[in-house]
Structure formats: structure tokens, C-alpha cells
Amino acid sequence: MAHDRRWAGDLRYAGCWAAGFLALLLVVDAAYGTLSAVRAALWAVLALSLFLILLPPRVTAGPGWLATRDLFRTRRVRTDRLTSVVWSDGVAQRLVLKDGDGGLVPLDPRVLVDNPRLWLLLDAGARVSRERGTLEYGVVALRRLAGKVDGETAKAVFRASGMDA
Structure with missing residues (x-):
């Protein structure tokens, strides 16, 4: 988790x-x-x-699920049953995950960029969804997010090694 x-x-x-x-x-x-x-x-x-x-929502994830908890409710989505992933640009970027069971979780993509473990759990579940054929919409959004996560991870490695410019 x-x-x-x-x-x-x-x-x-x-x-x-x-x-x-x-x-x-x-x-x-x-x-x-x-x-x-x-x-x-x-x-x-x-x-x-x-x-x-x-107050931001608290984001947690485990094998096959991702959840956000705010003051009033907890939203949960099955990442291994995703049907769509929508990236909405604008002033406040949002990533909206939807699963086949009706679960819907909006979250700030920066949370996933800043927390590679959360991203890895989401990505693993999304891969299962793609293999099963349930992920109908959002592969491009996931690739875009993967690029951002990889870029930030590379920057962190360069900073830690003292190679940043």
C-alpha cells in the first residue's frame, strides 16, 4: 500500500x-x-x-485500487478494471479515473508525479485493464502522465548525483 x-x-x-x-x-x-x-x-x-x-484529499493506493479521501467521503476506483482515464487541462489539472463498477476518482496528477509508488500501483492496474480490454479511453493520458513521472524521476536522480545544471 x-x-x-x-x-x-x-x-x-x-x-x-x-x-x-x-x-x-x-x-x-x-x-x-x-x-x-x-x-x-x-x-x-x-x-x-x-x-x-x-485541505487536499488524501490519496492512497494498493494492488488493483486507488482511493481519495476528503473530509466528507472516500472515493475508490479499481485500477485493474479501468474503463476511462481523462486528463483535463486548465487552471487546476485533473485526472479522472473511472472503473467498470461505477467508481470515479478525480485527482491532481501532481500527486502521482510526486509519489512514484502511487504511480507504479496505478500503472500496474492500468496495464491489467488494457490487457483485459476494459480500458476504452485514456491510454494517451496515461502515456502523458508516464512521461511526466519519468521526467521528474530523472531530474531527481540528477539532483541526487549532483549532475543538475
Whole structure:
């Protein structure tokens, strides 16, 4: 089983921004002399909302499956039964995995690029899907992602060996 190694750091990042935002709101409100318990509670709700917006889903994978878990639900897809993989470009890139059982998992492709173990588990399941003939759409998206993972892995090897430019 593999998980997103950077999730804990992203969680701290979201928490620090929310705490900083709350502190700023409280200081400014206190400086104007308008701080009350009700206003402090409203600022806390606003900071909590910011935290929830910034909180990334936790991605885990195992042989034949990949799952994302956010605050409200867990989404799971069988990687050995994939029917489509869609890469949507735009401001926030998304990779949407869909399996034959109706499972649907959207995720940020950077999670797979940053975590080669997650990528290897997804790729192994996708290979099984291709062999079975269930993967009808998305081979190009998987190749594109494989290129990104390979490129980042090569860069990491060069950095570790001191050969980066």
C-alpha cells in the first residue's frame, strides 16, 4: 500500500494559512476596538472555511485500487478494471479515473508525479485493464502522465548525483 508522502505537509500548510488568517482578522478587529465573542466566532468560522478549501484529499493506493479521501467521503476506483482515464487541462489539472463498477476518482496528477509508488500501483492496474480490454479511453493520458513521472524521476536522480545544471 502507498500513500501521498506530501499530504501531511499540505495539511500543515492549510492549517498555517488558516491560523494566520484568523490571527490577522482578530488583530485587525481588536485594533479597531470592535472585537467581541460573536465576531471572534465568525472569524473562526471563516478561517475554518479557508482551511477546508485548502485541505487536499488524501490519496492512497494498493494492488488493483486507488482511493481519495476528503473530509466528507472516500472515493475508490479499481485500477485493474479501468474503463476511462481523462486528463483535463486548465487552471487546476485533473485526472479522472473511472472503473467498470461505477467508481470515479478525480485527482491532481501532481500527486502521482510526486509519489512514484502511487504511480507504479496505478500503472500496474492500468496495464491489467488494457490487457483485459476494459480500458476504452485514456491510454494517451496515461502515456502523458508516464512521461511526466519519468521526467521528474530523472531530474531527481540528477539532483541526487549532483549532475543538475
